[in-house]
Amino acid sequence: MTLTRQLSDSLSAARSFFNLFNRTSAIDNSSINGLQLSDFKGAIEFDQVKFAYPCRPTSYILNKLHLTIKPGQRVALVGVSGCGKSTVIQLLERFYDPMQGRICLDGVDIRQLNIQWLRSSLGLVSQEPILFNLTIAQNIAYGKENASIGDIIEAATKANIHHFIQQLSQVSEE
Numbered sequence: 033m034t035l036t037r038q039l040s041d042s043l044s045a046a047r048s049f050f051n052l053f054n055r056t057s058a059i060d061n062s063s064i065n066g067l068q069l070s071d072f073k074g075a076i077e078f079d080q081v082k083f084a085y086p087c088r089p090t091s092y093i094l095n096k097l098h099l100t101i102k103p104g105q106r107v108a109l110v111g112v113s114g115c116g117k118s119t120v121i122q123l124l125e126r127f128y129d130p131m132q133g134r135i136c137l138d139g140v141d142i143r144q145l146n147i148q149w150l151r152s153s154l155g156l157v158s159q160e161p162i163l164f165n166l167t168i169a170q171n172i173a174y175g176k177e178n179a180s181i182g183d184i185i186e187a188a189t190k191a192n193i194h195h196f197i198q199q200l201s202q203v204s205e206e
Contacts, residue, residue: 059126059147066146072153073138074103076124081133083123093119096133121129125151 078099084092101107109117122128123135126147134141142150158172163171172187173179179187190193 059129061147064149066149067144068139068146068149069140071138074101075136075138076101077136077139078123079134079136080119081118081123081135083128083130085119085164086130094123094130097168121156125154125156127128168200 036041041082072162076099078094078097081097082096083094083097084090084091093114097116097120109120111117119128123130124142126142129143134143136142137145137150164174166174169184176183185194188197
C-alpha cells in the first residue's frame with residue numbers, strides 16, 4: 033500500500049470518527065420539559081411500533097409490535113440474539129424513538145414525558161450479571177447511598193437471593 037493510499041484511508045477514518053462525535057441526538061437527554069406522572073401505575077403499551085436502528089434504516093428490528101403489560105405483571109423478553117429484546121428496553125427508556133407507532137405509560141405517549149423522570153421511574157435487570165470487586169452487601173447497596181443492613185436484606189429478599197447468601201456465609205464460616 034502506498035503512502036498516499038495510507039494517508040487517504042487514515043483521513044477518511046478520522047473524518048468518520050469525528051462525524052460520529054459531532055452527531056447530535058434527536059432526543060435531548062438533559063431536557064427538563066415534559067410530564068411527570070403523579071400517580072404512576074406502570075401500564076406499558078407498545079402500539080404498532082416499527083423500528084430500525086439509524087445505521088441500518090431498512091433493516092427493521094421491530095415491525096408493528098403490539099405489546100401490553102399490565103401494572104404489576106412480570107414479563108420476560110426471551111429470544112435469540114438480535115430479535116429485539118434489548119431494543120424494546122432501549123425504546124421504553126427513550127434512547128430512541130420508534131419510526132412508527134407509539135409507546136405509552138399509563139396511556140400517555142412517552143414522548144410527552146419528562147425524560148429524566150421517565151428513566152428514573154424504570155428499573156432494568158440486565159441479562160449480563162455485573163458484580164464489582166466488593167462484598168455481596170456492598171454490591172447490593174451500590175445503587176443506594178447510606179443503605180442500612182436492613183435495606184440490603186430487604187433488597188436481597190425481594191431478589192430471592194437472601195437464602196443463597198446466607199448459605200454462602202455458612203460455608204465461609206466452616
